[in-house]
Every structure is written in C-alpha cells, then in structure tokens.
Amino acid sequence: MNADDAMKSGGSGAWRLIARYVRAVDAVSDYVGYLAASLIFLMGAVLIFDAITRNLIKMPVHWAVELTQFVLAAYYFMxxxxxxxNNEHVRMDLWYSTLSERGKAKVDLVTVWCLIFYLGVLLIGSISSLQYAIATNEKRFSIWNPSVIPIKALLTVCLVLMLMQAFALVFKHIATLRGETL
Structure with missing residues (x-):
C-alpha cells in the first residue's frame, strides 16, 4: 500500500499529512537541485569571459574567479x-548492499538521525555566521571585496532544506518498515 492508496482508502490524517510533506519537500529539492545543475553553465561562462578578457584583450577582470568560487559554493550547497x-550520497556499501529493504531502512533510520544532529549543528553555526556577517557587513578581502552575506544566507537556507529532506527520509524509512511507500 502506498501513500496515495492510503489517502484514497481514508488512511490516517497524520499519515496523509506526512505524505504531502514528503512530496512537497521532494519537489522543492528537485527544483533546487536542477537549478543548482544549471549553475555549471554560469561558471563556465564566467571563466570563458575571464579567459577572453585576460588573454585576448589583455584586460583582466579581478572578480571572475572569485565569482566562480561563490557560484561553485552555491552549486554544492543547493x-x-x-x-x-535521490540517495546519491557517499556510503560505505561493504555490507549495506547485502541487507534487505527493511534492513536498509533500519540502518538508514539510525544514520539519518546522526545526519540530522550534524545538520542541526551546522545550521546553528551558519545562523551565527550569517548574523555576524550582517552585523559587521562582512566582506571578503580581495580586490573585488564582495559581501559574503548572500552566500552565507544561501548556506543557511540550504541547510534548512537539507534538514527538511532528512526528516522526509525519516518518514520514508518508517513507511518502508511499515511495508508502505511514500
């Protein structure tokens, strides 16, 4: 029985709400992930522009490499x-691959709580860092001297989304243990 069947057959209100939450978070993660993938083109364009202005026109732009670094950071945050x-993260698969689906769900349910703790600590640090950046109008020390507030704000938002996705994984693993899918 999947979540849609549970909803059609009048499954519990809480389970329907959880299924909607998981679908919504998955949709947002997909959108943000595809948006992040498109940033590769922006990075390539900026680096090509930098190469042309530096080598052909002999007029280097000092902001190009630094902008590419910021875009790369946004790429991996997003x-x-x-x-x-999509379960595409790095995992030691030595014995995990030998487990049944329920066995994998049990292991994943334990490890996802470790992830949630880790992301929570990162989120606390990113909020503190963002508050400091805003209070001091923090800038990166370089010729270009850009503000770091936008990238720190993006990190904070992406950590919130990762936490939301981690909780969606908790619900998915619980559903697997119940013999259902979300």
Whole structure:
C-alpha cells in the first residue's frame, strides 16, 4: 500500500499529512537541485569571459574567479538536498548492499538521525555566521571585496532544506518498515 492508496482508502490524517510533506519537500529539492545543475553553465561562462578578457584583450577582470568560487559554493550547497533525496550520497556499501529493504531502512533510520544532529549543528553555526556577517557587513578581502552575506544566507537556507529532506527520509524509512511507500 502506498501513500496515495492510503489517502484514497481514508488512511490516517497524520499519515496523509506526512505524505504531502514528503512530496512537497521532494519537489522543492528537485527544483533546487536542477537549478543548482544549471549553475555549471554560469561558471563556465564566467571563466570563458575571464579567459577572453585576460588573454585576448589583455584586460583582466579581478572578480571572475572569485565569482566562480561563490557560484561553485552555491552549486554544492543547493545540490545537497537533491543528492540526499535521490540517495546519491557517499556510503560505505561493504555490507549495506547485502541487507534487505527493511534492513536498509533500519540502518538508514539510525544514520539519518546522526545526519540530522550534524545538520542541526551546522545550521546553528551558519545562523551565527550569517548574523555576524550582517552585523559587521562582512566582506571578503580581495580586490573585488564582495559581501559574503548572500552566500552565507544561501548556506543557511540550504541547510534548512537539507534538514527538511532528512526528516522526509525519516518518514520514508518508517513507511518502508511499515511495508508502505511514500
């Protein structure tokens, strides 16, 4: 029985709400992940622009490499929830692959709580760092001297989304243990 069947047959209100939450978080993670994937083109364009201005025109732009670094940071921040949703993260698969689906769900249910703790600590740190950046108008020390507030804000938002995705995984693993799918 999947979540849609449970909803059609009048499954519990809480379970329907959980199924909607999981679908909504998965959809947002997909959207943000595809948006992150498109940032590769922006990075390529900026680096090509930098190469042309530096080598052909002999007029280097000092912001190009630094902007590419910021875009790369945004790329991996935004790609985190998508990677987590699609189960494409790094895992020691030595004995995990030999487990049944229920066995994998049990192991994943334990490890996802470790992830949630880790993400919670990161979120607390990112909020503190963002508050400091806003209070001091923090800038990166370089010729370009850009503000770091936007990238720190993006990190904080992406950590919230990763936490939401981690809780969606908790619900998915519980559903697997119940013999259902979300």
């Amino acid at each position: 790609g985190g929830p998508f990677t987590l949703k």
